[in-house]
Each structure stands twice: as structure tokens, then as C-alpha cells.
Amino acid sequence: MSARAYPDAVDVVIVGSGPTGAAYARILSEEAPNATIAMFEVGPTVSDPPGAHVKNIEDPARRSAAQHASQGPSAAAETVSNPGAVKSGRRLARAGTFLLEDGYQQPGEDGLPVAAMSSNVGGMAAHWTAACPRPGGSERVPFVPDLDELLDEAERLLGVTTHAFDGSPFGDLVRERLAKAVDEGRVDETRVQRMPLAVHRREDGRLVWSGSDVVLGETTRANENFSLHDESLVTRVLLEDGRAVGVDVRDVRSGATHTVRARFVVVAGDALRTPQLLWASGIRPEALGRYLNDQAQIVFAVRLRDVPPLAADVPADGALAEYSGVSWVPFTDDVPFHGQVMQLDASPVPLALDDPVQPGSIVGLGLFCAKDLRREDRVAFDDVERDAYGMPAIRLHYRLTEADHAVMERAREEIVRMGAAIGDPLDSHPFTMPLGASLHYQGTTRMGRSDDGESVCDADSQVWAAGGLFVAGNGVIPTATACNPTLTSVALAIRGAWKVAAELAYG
Template identity: 35%
Template sequence: MTSPVMVIGSGPIGAVVARRLAEDGCPVTILEAGPPISDPPGHHVRNQDRFHRDPDSYFEAIASRLRYFDEAAPARGLPGASVSAAVGGQGVLWTNNCPRPALFERGELVAAGEWDHYLDVAQRYLGVAADTFAGSVRQQRISHRLRPLLVAAGREIREQPMAGHLVDPATIHYVATGDILAGTGVRIEHAAVRRVIVDRGRVSAVELDDGTTLDASAVVVAAGALDTPILLHRSGIRPQAMGKRLTYHPVLYSQLVLDRQLCGGADDVPPRLWIPPTPAAPWNTMILRDTNPVPPSPPDIDIPSDRLVEMQSFCPVDNHPENTMTIGDDGTVRFDVPLREADQVRMAAALADQNTLAGALGRFRSGLEPQWMALGFAHVMGTCRMGRSDDGTCVTDEFGRVWNTDNLYLATVGVIPNSLAVNPTLAGAALAIRSADRLLAQQNSY
């Protein structure tokens, strides 16, 4: 019997790889080090009734699931950088926002037509829709209020694509790994992988923490942008480019109290809007009623939920050659990603933009004026970049295959080679499905 392809990591990107392989009849097993933390396992934690009733309790509830590398690190050491392990990976915890990258964000490794094809497939696998909240009165009124202001600046406002659907006006079903794998027969096995075993450029097996080895016809490491290079390092796979040129999103967060004429009443569907990045305004902004991780201050403690929206702006950090994630032989991790002048200019512009948008919609809620979340908290990318040639600037080829190996692939936003402004999950999933197709072609050629 042919050994299965081992996918290490059960988050949404590992799940789309496993689904693609299974649909082609390829035997595949997902290995996950973390425990089940949702019921049923692999489904989104946020689908619980208590988070529909009290969405602002969500971040506090999942805080214990995040393991930070060094919360006391200076800003350039990314004190917000963290990882988590659970059945379903980040797929049971993520925010599910899936905007498509703008043309100027695409990079040069994938042709435009191929890129659009794989983004479409990724949207289908992830259950992404852009019209889920079209019935929101607040969404319609906010869009109408902001559109002239944005159009005058060469920008636009759209419905935010999201992996999920409405069960009823007050209940969102958030897509997770369990939804992606439904009907595929793919199993998630509880197993902590110590290392990938490579012999003369070819993966033969994975070794678990208990010393057991599992044979594999190929391995796809889908352990996230941080745990993926950590596993490679532990396996003795240490290309020069690993951990270099990484990027991430500083997140500017605020909450607004809307003008009363923008509100739609207590039964209104929550809004979820998106102001895409442009070359002149290269940050990604969402206006939505989602979840609020920061306590308000008097006199704004008790504000009706239908008057509240959050604003989140994601600023890309340039993937400078000296942005580094350093992994020690003892497993310790250190980041050195200083904010350079161009990064700071973008961040200042995003802050000014939030102030302008807030002035058009209402006012900031007391205690929830614009503030930067801990740096490194969101969307670390580029830790194991794709590239066209093994020139010391990338870890894999343009299909995610690790240089100097035949059958070791990476599927993570860590392979994204360029700085993105939008949430990277959809882009990472599209590249992962493309990698799965290349792996299938390789497997079928043997």
C-alpha cells in the first residue's frame, strides 16, 4: 500500500491541501500536535452560543490558547508574536476575513490568470462569500456615507468577503477546518512531529515526539508561518533564507459610536465592510461589528450594540532583508524587525485615515480611540519565502517545494514572498492548492 502524504498542521491552509489531495484520490493524513478545543473537534470555537450572545467576550476566552514567544520583548522583537496548537489549528480561532489581494499586491511568481483561478478555488474551499451581510442597514448607510469621501481619493468601499454564512440575522456560522474537510474522509491524527526525515533529498518519514516513525510518500508542512520554520530547523533543514525578510501587519484598532441616523435597530444584521488598499493608500481597513478586545471607559460603558462598529487597519511592513526570525538550537526564537521610515509613514497615514473616517461616521468610543495592538500579533508572513531560484533569498521554489528536496512542500502564509496589505489566509490557501496540484502531478508521474 502506498504511504500517505503527511500534512503537518490542521489549520485552514493544511486543510485545503488535504482536501485537494483527497479529491484526486491521493491517500492523505493530517497530523496535529494540539488537543481538541471545540465541539465538535475541528469546528470554529466562535460558533458557540455564548459568543453569539456576547461577541466581545471572545478574545478573552481564547487568550489561554495563544503561546507568546516573548511578551516583554521590545517593539522590534515582536512582543505580540504567538502560536497556537489545536485540532483545526488557527481554523478554529481565526477571524475568517478573506479579502482578495489587489493586483499591485500579487507579486511576480504567479501569472495573473493562474492567480485568479487559484483564488477562486480557495474561496470555494473556504466557503467565502462577499454578500453575507448585504441585508445590514448599518452596512448600507455607512457605505453611502463614506463612498463620496473615498471615491474622491481614488478608493472604494465594498462588502468584506468572509468564510462563513448567516444562520439567522444574529448568528454567523464561521467556517473552520471541519467544514473544509467535510465529506473528504481525511482524518486528523493527534501526533506531535519532532522532525521530518530526509535522506538524500527525499522525505521518507516523519518522527514523532514519542520516537515513533510514520512512513510518508511526501510531506506538506502546514504548521503556520512560525512553527513551520521551527520544525524545519529541528529537522536539520536550515536554508540560509529561512526567517529572513519576514513581514507582518501592525494593526490599528478602534471602536466607533455611530451617528444615530446610521443605525438600523437592535435586530439589524451586523455590518462587515472593507476599504481595499491602493498604491496611494496601501493599508487594508475593515469597518465591522465583530468583537472588541479592549474595555471601554466611562462615560461610554453602556452603549447599545447597534450603535457600535470596530475599525481595523492593517499596515504592511516592508520585507527588508534584515528582518529576521532567529531559531536557536535549543528551540528559542528571537525576532528583529525594526519599523523603518517607510513603515512608520504608512502607519501615520493609516492613523490619520481612521480619524477622518471616524469623523464622517460618529465618534470614537471612550477608551477605544485608535491604538496599535502588540506588534507581531497579526499575519506574520515571509518566514520561508517562495522564489524562482535557489539564490539565498528564498526557502522554496515557486510551488512551495523546499530547495534540494524532491517531496517536501510548505503550505503556509510564510511562503508569501512579497508584502501584502490584506489578510493573507486566502492568498496562502490559493498558493497551497497550487502546491498540492504540483505535488499530485509529481506523485502521478512516479
């Protein structure tokens, strides 16, 4: 197969096509429309338009094919959508993602057994639940003064709304019952409320879930100076005199390699592969890969009681039956977990596997716990062993502390209390998901106030050790969060994109 034509030089290279990489492309298309931008994605295009959420694919066979194509080196592997997978104890990924073959757990450590990634245009935003809560309390980045403005912009790019399920007949009932159980002593912004979701409705009423396609928007797609190259692996960021000047990229289809020069490079992969690329490029600041954190996840399923039967038919094609919607119990510093209560068929993980599921009456509760941050929790890389893409093999070091176990135990007690407030449990005991199941890994390229060895980049996401090199994604978030991190990571990416646009304007 002949090699494809890559540009020899552009103003900005973006590595990764997930929502943060897409945010850079969108902001630059708006603020610096004359800048040339090349985006590289290791995985294939699996949806139309590129980067769209696979849930929007109405045909089940085509949707399944898109998920399998996103599973990179594990395209034929079983996934968690199979019956019995969640509680079977087997290491299975969610549909559309793939696991680390090894290196996920070191001797004597807890590890992240089901840490997963996806390889496709749109990244994990082609498979996510689209929940976009704002961080609160200690989740917020204290040294980013314009965080609320950035979050507003992130909501614009992602198309966030709290009204997607206004018509759900049981949504208000669920929130009313939850509020009686948890709202006492909370301020307005931390009380039970509708979950902000990146979703909109078509004219025919069908829900359309946001992916990177929404973030890119028509502005980027119409930008003649923007190009997207799928199945293209960036293997190295090039440095000259301490500054990023381009990348080496390998055409996955042909194996041919090419150098693309650039004034700025943005590495917008996930929290495992962004530090991997920096490491492979010889960019190895002391904090690289450190402060890896996940959100331990506790789940519980209940059947709503005292609800009238509904006449509406339950879809048989995997589409969402809009009965209970998605509700949010915000994180607080006093209650250090974040809650999602959703229609069971809205969840990517089946929670009630041995019970006949009636979408009108079964809801799943999930509590995500903030991690006790430790420098020792990290992603490390093997300079000898290689992964399926030929990059340095990933090795995860991860432990739960006594404080983590205490928060998780408290979450188990709380989720049972919350579940009893709204319905009858399907199982008397909550289930603790295997570590890594949240897919919310953070901290490995964290931003900081100063170059003190505890952070990789500054508040604009520019890497301390390399001028012109920016990092993006959940790994940039420096705080311990319990809420879904995508809105925050997109907000921080917008700040970086503004910085790049300003520097481009000044030449």
C-alpha cells in the first residue's frame, strides 16, 4: 500500500482527535483561521461525520462494527456489554475500548486491572456517557482564575444542556426522592439536580449524543487549513533548542514514516498515552506520569416503587427509553463522591444482570470517589518492551490508601441509603467496580503553578520542559476529582488554545 500524503509543515500539529484535541482545532479555527492545522489519530474513522458518537448510529450491526474498529489491537476481544461480564470477575473492557495486555498491576499493588483506551477518530468521546458536571469545591483548579469562563466555553463547544430529558415521566420523581435523602445542609449548586449532558435533539425528536464532531463543529470542518489524518501514529515529538518543532508520524496502513514540522505541537491523547509519547520523545520531566488517579466506582440498582405503568413501548434496538433521565448528586468536600442516577439502559455498564430489566422502572446509581492523591501512583514506561503500536510499554503503579478505603466504604453505605430512598434494591449489596472501570484517569501530565517538579505544564498547558509543546486531556487536571472530567479537561484545553492563537497572531 502506498504512503499517504502528509504535509511537510504546518503551524500546529494536534496529536489525538478526542474532545480536547478537537477543542484546540475549533478554537484555532475561530481565533486564528489562517493557521494551518494537522490533526493525527492512530485509530480509524468509525462514524459519519468523523468523531461522532457511535450511539448515534441507528443500525445495531453498524454500531457494533464501529465499536469493534475502535478497540485497536484488541478489535476481536470480548467486551463488558456481554451478559454476565460485570460480575464475572473477568478482565473485560467496555465495547469500543481495549485493555492493557500486561503492566496493569505490579506485585503487591492494587493496580488498575480494567484501565482501558480507545483508538478511533473522536477518541473516548465516541463512546462516553456525555455527562458534563462542573467541578466544585476542591475539584476546582485554584490557580486558574478564569475557570468559570472556560467552563462556559467548554459547554458551548460540547453542546451541554440540562434539558435533554425534561419529558421523562419519572425524572422529577427520582430527583424528589433523592433530594429528601441527601439535600439537607447543601447549598443550591450542590443539591440534587438534572445532570448536564452533551446531547441535543434532532427535529424528529431523536437524541444525538455529542462526540468530537460537535466540538469540531462546522467552523473547523469548513476550515480549508485544517486536515485530519486517521490511522496515523505520532511516534516522536521533535525538539530543537528546547522547543517543539514538529513530529514524526507513521502511516499505520503502509508503515511509511514522515516528519511534519510545526510551530506548535499539542499532544491531546489520554492520560496514559500522552505521557507515553513525551517519554518516547525524550521529554521526561520529574513529574511525568506521576499522580495517576482514577475514581473508584460503586454501583447499585433499584426498581422504582409506586410508579404508574407506562404505555410506551420499550425500544428493542438499544436506544434509550426516556423514562427516568439522568440525575446528578454533586461532589462536596464533606461528601467526597459524585453521584449519577440514570436510566439503566443509559449506562454503558449493565448493573442488573440476573433480573428482567424494565427500562421504565429500573435505575442504576453510581458513586465515583475522589482519590487520595499520591506521587507514587504513576504510569511508567519500559524502554525495552514495546506495546502493540511499537511504543514504550506502559507499566502502572497504583495503590489505594487507608483514606481511599474509608471513602469507598462510606460510599457503599451512602449508595444503599440513596437507593432505598427511591426504590427497592435488586441486590442488597452494592457492587464495587474493578479499579480502572471509570475510564476517568487523570493527573499524569498535571498542570501546576510553577516548575517545581510536581507538575508537567503551566496553567496554559504548555510543558515546562519544552516551549511550544502543549498537553491536553484528563491527565492535565491536577486536583482530585470525583465528577466526570471531560468538561474540565476541555475547559483547560480552551485556555491553551487561546494561548496558541495569541502567539500565532503575534508571529
